[in-house]
Amino acid sequence: MTPLIAKxxxxLCMVAWWVIRRPFERKSKRNVLLRDAMDVREKLLLGISLTGLGVIPAIYIASGFPAALDQPFSPARAIAGLLVFVAALALFYATHKALGRNWSVTLAVRQEHSLVTEGVYRFVRHPMYSAFWMWAIAQALTLQNWLVGPAGLIGFGTLYLFRVGREEALMRETFGAAWDAYAARTARVVPFLL
Structure with a gap:
């Protein structure tokens, strides 16, 4: 494993993410939105996350910038990061598949929206966030640069910190006692812990 191959x-894993998401994006546009929280705050949070997980690593992969901040390369660390990324992609696909027509990139409630508690949702309330945390960790392991590596953790961490509470409030408002019972028996992102 060399730094170039790791990059x-x-x-390639970033492209795979887009390939996984694209069909679900197209299908979700056919469903009628009853409520959408796409406001300035949501756009800003999505932009911050995209910058950390997408823009900064893409620039680094394409150009090597900022090479001055490269860390000494560890092949074992890069391989571990790529394995985590592949696991994140598998979880990412499983969350989309479980959500089906309920999926949305924004905080939204769709017509005939249902509370999904099966599949990967049996274990955590936000497995898609779990997948993004795994991606951010993979980036820190694989792209061994003092700026690029942690950019995903900072970018996605910002979105998560300012969004998850708002999302849970929307789910509680939409599903009431069913959401409360589900939330009481599941962790947010790490099974049995968080």
Whole structure:
């Protein structure tokens, strides 16, 4: 494993993320939105997350910038990061599949929206966030640069910190006691812990 191969494989995983998401994005546009929380705050949070997990690593993979902040390369660390990224992609796909027509990139409630508690949702309330945390960790392991590596943790961490409470409030408002019972028996992002 070389730094170039690690970068290219990380970039390939980023493309795989888009390939997984694209069909669900197209299908979700056919469903009628009853409520959408796409406001300035939501756009800003999505932009921050995209910058940390997408823009900064893409620039680094394409150009090597900022090479001055590269860390000494560890092949074992890069391989571990790529394995975590592949696991994140598998979880990412499973969350989309479980959500089906309920999925949305924003905080939204769709016509005939249902509370999904099966599949990967049996274990955590927000497995898609779990997948993004795994991606951010994979980026820190694979792209061994003092700026690029932690950019995903900071970018996605910002979105998570300012969004998850708002999302849970929307679910509580939509599903009431069913949401409360579900939330009481599941963790947010790490099974049995958080």
């Amino acid at each position: 290219l494989l990380h970039g």
